[in-house]
Amino acid sequence: MELLAFGKTGWGDELFIATLMTIAVSITALLIGFIFALIFTPLKLSKNKFLNLIANCYTTVIRGVPELLVIYLFFFGGSGAVMFVASIFGYNDYIEINAFITGSFAIGIISGAYSTEVFRGAIQSIDKGQFEASKVLGLKKPIHFVKVIMPQMLRLAIPNLSNVWQITLKDTSLISVTGLVEIMRQSYIAAGSTRDPLFFYSFAAILYLLLTFLSMKLINQLEIKYSKGY
Amino acid sequence: MDLDLMITSFPKLLNATLITLKLLSVSLVLGLFLGLFFAILRLNKNPFINKFAYGYSYIFRGTPLLVQIFIIYFGLGQIEYLRSSFLWVVLKEPYWCAIIAFALNTGAYTSEILRSAFQTIKPGFIEAGKSLGIQSKIIFYKIQVPIAIRQSLPAYGNEIILMLKGTSLASTVTLMDLTGVAKYIISTTFKPVEVFIVAGGIYLFMTFLIHNLIKFLEKKYSY
Numbered sequence: 001m002e003l004l005a006f007g008k009t010g011w012g013d014e015l016f017i018a019t020l021m022t023i024a025v026s027i028t029a030l031l032i033g034f035i036f037a038l039i040f041t042p043l044k045l046s047k048n049k050f051l052n053l054i055a056n057c058y059t060t061v062i063r064g065v066p067e068l069l070v071i072y073l074f075f076f077g078g079s080g081a082v083m084f085v086a087s088i089f090g091y092n093d094y095i096e097i098n099a100f101i102t103g104s105f106a107i108g109i110i111s112g113a114y115s116t117e118v119f120r121g122a123i124q125s126i127d128k129g130q131f132e133a134s135k136v137l138g139l140k141k142p143i144h145f146v147k148v149i150m151p152q153m154l155r156l157a158i159p160n161l162s163n164v165w166q167i168t169l170k171d172t173s174l175i176s177v178t179g180l181v182e183i184m185r186q187s188y189i190a191a192g193s194t195r196d197p198l199f200f201y202s203f204a205a206i207l208y209l210l211l212t213f214l215s216m217k218l219i220n221q222l223e224i225k226y227s228k229g230y
Numbered sequence: 231m232d233l234d235l236m237i238t239s240f241p242k243l244l245n246a247t248l249i250t251l252k253l254l255s256v257s258l259v260l261g262l263f264l265g266l267f268f269a270i271l272r273l274n275k276n277p278f279i280n281k282f283a284y285g286y287s288y289i290f291r292g293t294p295l296l297v298q299i300f301i302i303y304f305g306l307g308q309i310e311y312l313r314s315s316f317l318w319v320v321l322k323e324p325y326w327c328a329i330i331a332f333a334l335n336t337g338a339y340t341s342e343i344l345r346s347a348f349q350t351i352k353p354g355f356i357e358a359g360k361s362l363g364i365q366s367k368i369i370f371y372k373i374q375v376p377i378a379i380r381q382s383l384p385a386y387g388n389e390i391i392l393m394l395k396g397t398s399l400a401s402t403v404t405l406m407d408l409t410g411v412a413k414y415i416i417s418t419t420f421k422p423v424e425v426f427i428v429a430g431g432i433y434l435f436m437t438f439l440i441h442n443l444i445k446f447l448e449k450k451y452s453y
Contacts, residue, residue: 064391064437065430066398072413077422166292173294177402184296191304198305205293205301212292 003194004203011190011200018186019207025104025182026169032108033168037115044120055116062113067106067171074106075178103175111168118164122157123149155226162219166212173208183207236424239415243429246411247436253325253397253407257332258390264333265340272345283341290338295396298335303327303403328400336393343389347381348374380451387444391437408432 006012036058043055062070079097086095126149134144176184187204191197271283290298306312306321320326351374359369401410412429416422 061430061434064395064434066395066409066433068398068401068409069412069426069429069433072409072416073422073426076416076420077426080420080422170294173296174399176296184294184300188300196308198301198308201297201301201305205289205297208293208297209289 003190003196003199011186011194014186014190015183015203015207018181018183019211021180022169022172022182022207022211025100025107025172025175025180026165028100028104029107029111029172030165030168032104033111033113033115033164036109036112037119040112040116041119041123044116045123059113059116062110063117067110067174068177070110071103071106071174071177074102078102078105099175099178099180103172103178103180107168107171107175110171111164114164114167115161118157118160119153121160122153125156126152151226158219158223158226162216162223165215165219169211169215170208232421232424235415235419235421236428239425240428242415243408243411243425243432246406246408247432249400249405250394250397250407250409251436253328253332253400253405254390254394257329257336257397258393260329260333261336261340261393264337265344268337268341269344269348272341273348287338287341290335291342295331295335295399296402299328299331299399299403302331324400324403324405328397328403328405332393332396332400335396336389339389339392340386343382343385344378347378347385350381351377380448383444383448383451387440390440390444394433394436394440 004010004012004015006016040055040058043051044059046052079095082097083095086092130148130152131144134148139148172182173184176182176188179185181189183204187200191200194200268283268286272280272287274280274283302321303324306327312318312321320330355373355377356369359373360366364372397407398409400407401413404410406414408429412425416425419425
């Protein structure tokens, strides 16, 4: 147990900070994923075949290729791509992106593909009458979306979004290969310097279980909130 | 775009695909047995047995696969007793450690898929079997299992694809599977996009095949 002590003698404080880092990366990645989903869901639902194709390519490729490969692409290719864009604007110095940004972006793109599918499914299962009714009432498009579609969509999407959250949370463990100090990386460091991998990796597993358990509790509350009236 | 690199790396990556496929098939077969076993335990009326099965699936579904591989590969070697036992022959090989982790992981998901399939079988089927005087063992193997397999095909197809992607983690324990070789080529040539296109293309082709195979089976066994 003294291995987990806080302060200089143990790894407690390091692991605590690493846990916060895991939470921070997961939330950032989920939000980045939502932004991607907001862009690609309308493309998926649009009647234009070309826009459909773009959105389908995104979700199919991301969901068919291992997360680790996507992370390697961003890890090795990220700064190159940013430098390329910067060179167009006339900036030619070396740019290094930190591991947090590359990591949450890589996981965000992955989680965005899952979120897109969830939102598409939710919008498609809203009753057709709701769309027609707001047309008949002459509601403007933005109001129609925010006041009519969103609340109904969220209720249908929350159970599946909780799956997306779990996947995202677990995927962040893969960012440890890029050197970002989250739970997995910190356990790796601790295991290496104390030669006690069994203890530290088991403890990491417990931390992840705790995170998934607590977030499920929170999401259940949300589900109850949004299914009021049903 | 460096087309030459894409062409020269293709055979290397294809070679590594064999290891990926080996890992996938062995762990799926083992995982299916584990899944069936734990699904049956889940349906058991004894609360101790079905809590145990629930605990297994909860732990393996609630933690990242990477942690599971690391516990088995780095962690288990620490136990003196294991090191001196016959199990060490298996556990010192990264290949078998990866397979054990994958099998336990997919077994947990498979047990959930099969459990829900068993639970959705209409009681009428079982009652019909009973009233015909069929033994309950035969009812289980000849009525419940085939229906459950058919019910769980779509979800199991997803699980196969998730597992295919999961095998990429074998590269973290020194195995040179498709992702491992891709990472090696990227880190020696610094051409991530080209290698990603080739390796990603191979993965996509495999998911495409699995997807269609499941679709075909679904049609064949529909009733």
